[in-house]
Amino acid sequence: MSGDKLTAAELAASIKEGALQLTEHGENVSRLCTKAQSEFNIFINFNPNDITKESERLAGKVGSGAELPLAGVPFCLADNICTLELKTTCGSRMLASYRPLTEDGAVRRLKEKGALLAAKGNMDEFGIGAGGRNSFFGAIKNPCNPEHTGGSGAAAAVASGAVSFSLATDRCGELRQAAAYCGVLGLKPTYGRISRQGLIDSAPSMEQAGIIARQTKDLASALSIVCGADPQDPTSSSCGVPDFNALIEEKPRSVKIALPYLWDDLAALEGEVKDAIAALLCRLEGNYFSLETVPLEYFHHASTTAAMISAVEAFSNLSNYDGVRFGFRGESKHLHDMYRQTRTEGFSSNLKKFLTFGALISSGKYYHDCFLKAQKMRSLIKDELEKCLLQYDLLVVPTVPFKAPLLGSGISPLLPDFAAYYTAAASLAGLPALTFPLKDPAQKGGLPVAGLQLIGKAWDEKTLLQVSLLLEEELL
Amino acid sequence: MQEFETVIGLEVHVELLTRTKLFCGCSTAFGAAPNTQVCPVCLGLPGGMLPLLNKTAAEYTIKAALALNCTVTPNLTFDRKNYFYADLPKGFQISQFFYPMGTNGYLEIHHNGESKKIGIRQLHLEEDTGKLSHFGDIISSPYSRVDFNRAGVPLMEIVSEPDIRSAEEARLYLQKLRTILCYLGISDCKMEEGSMRCDANISLRPVGSSELGKKTELKNMNSFRSVFRGIEYEVERQRTILLSGDSIIPETRHWDEAKGITRAMRSKFVSADYRCFPDPNIPPFPVDTKWVESIQASIPELPDAKYYRFIEEYGLPPYDAEVLTGTKELADFYEEVLTCYREPKTVSNWIMSELMGHLNAAGIGITEAKIKAKDLGKLLQLVGKGEISGKMAKSVFEEMFATGEDPELIIKKQGLAQISDEDTLDGIINTVLAANPQSVQDYHSGKKKALGFLVGQIMKETKGQANPQLVNKMLEEKLKSS
Numbered sequence: 001m002s003g004d005k006l007t008a009a010e011l012a013a014s015i016k017e018g019a020l021q022l023t024e025h026g027e028n029v030s031r032l033c034t035k036a037q038s039e040f041n042i043f044i045n046f047n048p049n050d051i052t053k054e055s056e057r058l059a060g061k062v063g064s065g066a067e068l069p070l071a072g073v074p075f076c077l078a079d080n081i082c083t084l085e086l087k088t089t090c091g092s093r094m095l096a097s098y099r100p101l102t103e104d105g106a107v108r109r110l111k112e113k114g115a116l117l118a119a120k121g122n123m124d125e126f127g128i129g130a131g132g133r134n135s136f137f138g139a140i141k142n143p144c145n146p147e148h149t150g151g152s153g154a155a156a157a158v159a160s161g162a163v164s165f166s167l168a169t170d171r172c173g174e175l176r177q178a179a180a181y182c183g184v185l186g187l188k189p190t191y192g193r194i195s196r197q198g199l200i201d202s203a204p205s206m207e208q209a210g211i212i213a214r215q216t217k218d219l220a221s222a223l224s225i226v227c228g229a230d231p232q233d234p235t236s237s238s239c240g241v242p243d244f245n246a247l248i249e250e251k252p253r254s255v256k257i258a259l260p261y262l263w264d265d266l267a268a269l270e271g272e273v274k275d276a277i278a279a280l281l282c283r284l285e286g287n288y289f290s291l292e293t294v295p296l297e298y299f300h301h302a303s304t305t306a307a308m309i310s311a312v313e314a315f316s317n318l319s320n321y322d323g324v325r326f327g328f329r330g331e332s333k334h335l336h337d338m339y340r341q342t343r344t345e346g347f348s349s350n351l352k353k354f355l356t357f358g359a360l361i362s363s364g365k366y367y368h369d370c371f372l373k374a375q376k377m378r379s380l381i382k383d384e385l386e387k388c389l390l391q392y393d394l395l396v397v398p399t400v401p402f403k404a405p406l407l408g409s410g411i412s413p414l415l416p417d418f419a420a421y422y423t424a425a426a427s428l429a430g431l432p433a434l435t436f437p438l439k440d441p442a443q444k445g446g447l448p449v450a451g452l453q454l455i456g457k458a459w460d461e462k463t464l465l466q467v468s469l470l471l472e473e474e475l476l
Numbered sequence: 477m478q479e480f481e482t483v484i485g486l487e488v489h490v491e492l493l494t495r496t497k498l499f500c501g502c503s504t505a506f507g508a509a510p511n512t513q514v515c516p517v518c519l520g521l522p523g524g525m526l527p528l529l530n531k532t533a534a535e536y537t538i539k540a541a542l543a544l545n546c547t548v549t550p551n552l553t554f555d556r557k558n559y560f561y562a563d564l565p566k567g568f569q570i571s572q573f574f575y576p577m578g579t580n581g582y583l584e585i586h587h588n589g590e591s592k593k594i595g596i597r598q599l600h601l602e603e604d605t606g607k608l609s610h611f612g613d614i615i616s617s618p619y620s621r622v623d624f625n626r627a628g629v630p631l632m633e634i635v636s637e638p639d640i641r642s643a644e645e646a647r648l649y650l651q652k653l654r655t656i657l658c659y660l661g662i663s664d665c666k667m668e669e670g671s672m673r674c675d676a677n678i679s680l681r682p683v684g685s686s687e688l689g690k691k692t693e694l695k696n697m698n699s700f701r702s703v704f705r706g707i708e709y710e711v712e713r714q715r716t717i718l719l720s721g722d723s724i725i726p727e728t729r730h731w732d733e734a735k736g737i738t739r740a741m742r743s744k745f746v747s748a749d750y751r752c753f754p755d756p757n758i759p760p761f762p763v764d765t766k767w768v769e770s771i772q773a774s775i776p777e778l779p780d781a782k783y784y785r786f787i788e789e790y791g792l793p794p795y796d797a798e799v800l801t802g803t804k805e806l807a808d809f810y811e812e813v814l815t816c817y818r819e820p821k822t823v824s825n826w827i828m829s830e831l832m833g834h835l836n837a838a839g840i841g842i843t844e845a846k847i848k849a850k851d852l853g854k855l856l857q858l859v860g861k862g863e864i865s866g867k868m869a870k871s872v873f874e875e876m877f878a879t880g881e882d883p884e885l886i887i888k889k890q891g892l893a894q895i896s897d898e899d900t901l902d903g904i905i906n907t908v909l910a911a912n913p914q915s916v917q918d919y920h921s922g923k924k925k926a927l928g929f930l931v932g933q934i935m936k937e938t939k940g941q942a943n944p945q946l947v948n949k950m951l952e953e954k955l956k957s958s
């Protein structure tokens with residue numbers, strides 16, 4: 001049995017009770033991952049022996065009677081999150097053989113609770129949104145239809161059934177977008193919920209680790225473990241972490257939902273996506289939910305704003321890739337030449353365009369005309385969203401305006417980035433957001449139709465999870 | 477000939493005396509083997525730990541801001557200054573660009589008995605860089621070496637207003653700054669070791685003009701003396717150019733200590749565009765009033781306050797007060813001597829001539845000297861009471877300086893104590909008078925010189941230890957009555 005239908009908690013229980021042997025289970029996970037890797041290219045530096053070794057280690061731990069709520073639950077880790085035992089490449093040639101000296105705090109917590117690290121997820125170079133089409137290790141295929149992109153290995157691994165959940169980062173919405181492309185759940189918690197120590201991030205003011213899973217209960221299980229203050233991360237919050245597992249059992253009462261006025265007035269919005277979202281919203285009304293349209297002015301500038309800020313931060317954050325101390329080093333005659341060669345050959349042309357964009361808009365007169373204006377717009381977007389969420393429990397919008405793009409279609413790392421049109425606002429405001437998959441009843445081409453995105457109040461992941469569970473169990 | 481006014485502003489960097497670096501736990505000790513005091517944070521490794529602010533460094537900087545009369549920022553924030561250089565591991569330097577720790581302060585210099593305030597524009601905290609070494613020039617060097625031990629060491633930058641008018645004022649400003657920072661105990665300010673570095677912005681303008689002339693930035697001055705010499709040279713260079721009708725090229729110039737000249741530096745990276753923005757990894761840290769008050773309370777009496785107090789309380793001339801407050805240790809030494817011997821000017825004279833003469837000759841500071849303040853006080857007491865002569869005291873002092881011994885012990889050992897006991901002296905005088913009847917007769921017949929001869933004989937008899945005043949008095953009384 002693959003564990004495909006079991007929740008993480010149920011799987012862990014059957015392992016603890018001995019109904020499922022860990023070594024046997026490990027072989028099964030290894031087989032599923034190997035198959036998924038060969039079909040969809042979702043992992044980097046994949047080695048089935050790593051899974052065998054890890055499950056043997058866990059078997060010893062289970063035998064010792066330790067409290068392991070995630071015993072044997074297989075998970076995938078996006079390859080910009082550090083572990084001591086595996087390489088961390090960020091999908092870049094620059095770090096193709098890089099082994100970090102530190103381990104991510106969230107990963108450490110998951111391992112302590114018995115979770116089984118299966119493999120590192122393939123990803124766009126440094127997580128910079130190109131819809132899973134800009135990895136040094138090749139494009140990521142969508143398990144629902146391999147001609148289309150899977151967005152990220154972390155999402156595709158969950159969709160393929162190889163793992164129960166994934167831990168990945170979300171910059172301007174990449175985690176949510178990939179989950180929507182693959183038809184699975186994706187949750188980006190409030191900025192500061194999960195320690196950022198151990199991430200190789202490119203947009204530190206927005207980037208936040210989150211969870212991708214097939215079932216809401218698995219989101220809750222993983223979230224309960226990875227959240228919490230980390231003294232090593234001054235941006236992490238000391239805000240109390242509730243037991244999400246218990247909280248999602250409560251049904252939400254009369255959730256007030258806001259829908260931005262003219263949410264569907266976007267040329268890039270595909271008709272199918274629009275119709276599916278509109279139909280769902282109709283069904284929600286009256287059923288636990290009240291729905292109102294609210295005028296949002298700045299929300300629509302979020303993706304442009306986020307692109308600018310994240311480009312400047314990426315330009316700065318990736319300045320340490322100079323070939324001096326680690327990673328790829330270009331052949332060169334002298335120091336300046338070494339920088340140039342290292343960065344010319346180590347980064348992809350898409351990434352270089354993005355970094356150049358960041359360098360440009362933070363220099364000379366553009367500093368005031370673009371970068372500072374973007375910073376001001378960010379405050380306006382944040383204030384507007386927070387004000388709206390004083391009166392409503394949730395804001396709903398599509399996750400991505402379109403279905404998973406075809407592989408081989410053009411990538412635009414620059415503006416306008418319509419993929420982030422609906423996701424960027426929550427990133428800029430640091431608010432929690434969850435994407436819920438809408439499956440196509442007619443199964444045209446096998447691709448999921450869309451994701452419904454729920455944006456919540458700061459620290460209120462609870463409502464997002466409760467609504468997600470309600471949709472999952474009763475409404476769809 | 478046209479008269480010019482010199483306008484100088486100084487940018488001073490000092491390394492703070494914290495045990496660890498600004499954002500990680502690495503040691504800041506000087507002189508370790510290259511790249512042994514490093515970690516993922518200060519090496520800028522991907523996925524390394526996040527920067528965690530060293531509160532002591534922040535506290536030291538606030539202390540300096542208060543001591544330099546600055547307004548302290550209510551929020552401690554850090555920004556990224558982005559540029560590429562091999563000695564900068566992250567590709568950006570964490571600094572306080574938008575909100576410096578302190579602004580709008582001043583310090584006072586004293587020159588020829590006059591005081592002058594030099595404005596401090598701002599004072600901020602930042603990370604030091606690593607150290608790069610090439611063989612000659614960066615382009616032609618076959619390879620370059622880099623040591624990251626210094627990368628991330630807390631560095632405080634103090635930027636003065638262009639209020640300095642001469643090389644001498646620059647030297648005095650720098651000296652006063654060092655004195656204050658040493659009083660606070662937050663930096664050792666050793667220019668030779670690089671824990672204090674100084675760049676000077678220098679320009680000239682016609683006397684009476686309020687506009688600033690074109691300036692050059694002078695670097696590579698590694699001692700107080702080279703700051704003075706470098707500025708003197710650069711001012712003269714600019715004056716010559718201006719007098720010949722040419723104009724100054726704004727540029728960075730290097731002071732060449734060996735040749736005694738400044739020369740234009742070949743610019744490597746011309747990048748004034750640092751693209752500064754707040755570092756997202758370091759949230760603002762509130763500087764609350766309580767914290768500032770507790771730091772304020774920990775500040776010792778500063779050199780200027782001490783200087784004015786010494787003049788007021790001890791009636792010292794300004795020059796003495798300036799010298800004695802030059803270091804906190806010397807001022808403390810002076811005041812400790814005073815507790816034993818309350819003659820402020822006499823003590824000052826002894827310290828400024830004898831003690832400082834010996835310290836300079838030995839090339840050591842007051843803290844390394846063996847002589848104790850209490851003992852110097854005791855010695856001066858003995859002189860005051862007439863138990864030893866001033867001349868003897870100097871030789872006792874020599875011994876005290878060399879060995880750190882108690883003056884009374886030295887006097888005893890060397891048999892130097894003055895004989896002031898009247899009974900003892902009476903016997904000696906009688907013996908001498910009996911042995912020299914001719915001189916006694918000469919005295920009575922009006923030859924006053926005979927008295928001097930007799931005193932000399934007594935001193936000879938006592939190996940110079942007899943109290944001369946007492947001998948004179950007793951001898952005269954005895955002769956008159958005989």
Ligand SMILES: [Zn+2]
Pocket residue numbers: 497500501502513514515516517518519628
């Ligand atoms: Zn370090």
